[in-house]
Amino acid sequence: MNPILQAPSSQAIPPPHRLRTPVFALINPKSGAGLALGVERRLVQQASDHQVDLIVQRTDSAKRDAVASAIEAGAKTIVVVGGDGTISKAASHAAKKNVDVGIVPTGTANLIAKSLAIPEDPMAAVDGLFGRHRIAKIDGMVQNENIAFSHVSMGTYSRIAQLENCTTKRYFGKFAYLLCALREVVIGRDWAFEISIDGQTQRRRASLIMVANVRPLGIGELVWGEHIDPSDGALDVCLVRAKGLRRHASLFYHAWRGNTAASDEIEYFRAKSTIQVHSIAGLPVRADGEVLNQTMIDIRLRRAVLSVIVPSTPTGN
Numbered sequence: 001m002n003p004i005l006q007a008p009s010s011q012a013i014p015p016p017h018r019l020r021t022p023v024f025a026l027i028n029p030k031s032g033a034g035l036a037l038g039v040e041r042r043l044v045q046q047a048s049d050h051q052v053d054l055i056v057q058r059t060d061s062a063k064r065d066a067v068a069s070a071i072e073a074g075a076k077t078i079v080v081v082g083g084d085g086t087i088s089k090a091a092s093h094a095a096k097k098n099v100d101v102g103i104v105p106t107g108t109a110n111l112i113a114k115s116l117a118i119p120e121d122p123m124a125a126v127d128g129l130f131g132r133h134r135i136a137k138i139d140g141m142v143q144n145e146n147i148a149f150s151h152v153s154m155g156t157y158s159r160i161a162q163l164e165n166c167t168t169k170r171y172f173g174k175f176a177y178l179l180c181a182l183r184e185v186v187i188g189r190d191w192a193f194e195i196s197i198d199g200q201t202q203r204r205r206a207s208l209i210m211v212a213n214v215r216p217l218g219i220g221e222l223v224w225g226e227h228i229d230p231s232d233g234a235l236d237v238c239l240v241r242a243k244g245l246r247r248h249a250s251l252f253y254h255a256w257r258g259n260t261a262a263s264d265e266i267e268y269f270r271a272k273s274t275i276q277v278h279s280i281a282g283l284p285v286r287a288d289g290e291v292l293n294q295t296m297i298d299i300r301l302r303r304a305v306l307s308v309i310v311p312s313t314p315t316g317n
Contacts, residue, residue, distance in 0.1 A: 019129065019309075020076035020100055022053040026067055026090055028082030029058050031106040039081050039104055039122045046130040059086065067093045075099065077309075079129060081122070083107020084150055088288035092147040095140055095306040102129045102309040108218075109289065111150040115214035115230055116310045132312040137304035138230040139213055141287075143297075148213075148287040149230070149306060152297055154277055155191060155208035155240070156184050158286035188244035191283060196276040197237060197269050208240040209277050211299060222255040225268060233303045237269040275299040 025043055029036040040056060047054035055075075057066055059082070067078055067090045079102040080090045087103055094101045104125045105113035112118075116136060119125045140147040151157075190207040213230045215223040228236045242248045242265040254263035261268065277297035285292045 019050075019052055019102075022055065022075055023047065023077045023079060023102075024067070024070035024075040025054060025056045025079040025081065026086070027056065027058045028080075028086045028106070029060055031082040031086065035106050035122055036081065039106065039126060042123055042126045043079065043081075043104075046126060050130050052130070071097050071099055077102060079104065081106055084109060084111050084289040087112055088147075088149055088290070091149060091306055091308075092140075095147050095302075098307070100135060100307045100309055104129075107289070109216070111214050111216045111218060112288075112308075114216040115150070116308055118310060128311055129309055133309050134312050135307045136231060136310045138306050138308055139233060139235070140302045140305040141211065141213060141235065142300040142302050143287065143292075143294075146287070147302065147305065148299075150212075150214045150216075150288050151224075152211040152285065152287045152299060153208060154193070154279060154283045154285055154297055155206060155210075156189070157208050157210060158284045158291065160184050185245055185248045188247075190241070190243050191279050191281045194276075194278045195237070195239075195269075196274070197271045198273045198275075204239060206239045206241055207243050208238075209297070210238040210240065211271075211275055211277075211297065212236045212238055217255060219252075222252065223258075223260060224255075225260055225266075226258065227261070227268075231304065233272070233301075235271040235275060235299070235301055237271055237275060239267045239269070241265050241267070271299075271301065273301055275301075 027036050027040055043056065071093060077100045078090055078094045080087045081104040084107055091101050103113050103118050104122050105118065105120055106122050110120060113120065119128060138149060140149055141152055190205050192205055193209055194203050210224060212224045212228050213235055215228040217224050224238050225236060242251045247265055251263045251265040254260050260266060275297060282295045285294050285297055
């Protein structure tokens, strides 16, 4: 089985921090199958117990730019209760203003939380924010005005997200995603890509191009690569050649064994600065769980751009 996911180890662990105040919490009530109200109560109670100045808003009632407005009003910590998409959007604002981000994962995959050893249990994650913690600095992938922090992809992975119905995702979670994934895998397609990494261009065929800043694949404890680290100052481009059920099964078998890189179905490239990926097929681009309104990956790496609250001692998730 694969090694336990741990918080980034490229930095020395500083002494435990206290939350920077005031704190603004954004809660996605549609994420987590009804957990939002309980998490909100826990946040308010912990803030009261620790005498922390806290403002809470829900995404269904908050203004579109609620996080940006909160930061403008003086918030020093943004707590996000939701999935990777909600977290990424809020963190993108925080990264531009040197504001700390606390993550309470209630989404389907929770890739960012997993990669940083943040507890997957939302209540434990809340308690961790008000207990002993430290700040991890992680890299970001800048596209236009937005910053992604986990994955940016084109190909099978992004098509699955495009096909996945929002309603079925809400009620069936990972099961809905797996149904869409099985359909795409069985069809077994690949596409021609033009890939430019740090100015070096090549043309390749692949079923998926995955730009990974974090290790988790999104299924159990499987990872895209054991070497991938969100705080190492580089991005990993994963070129997946697998087509059809048999070849994907081979790739997942190696991932399950904890040695994804040993598979013949995947190839890795390292990027230190920029990445561009284009396909004449007009494939969708997926970033941090959300399908973007664009058909080209155009990333600029920003090192140590986001400050995330993580457990004070890296432990298994």
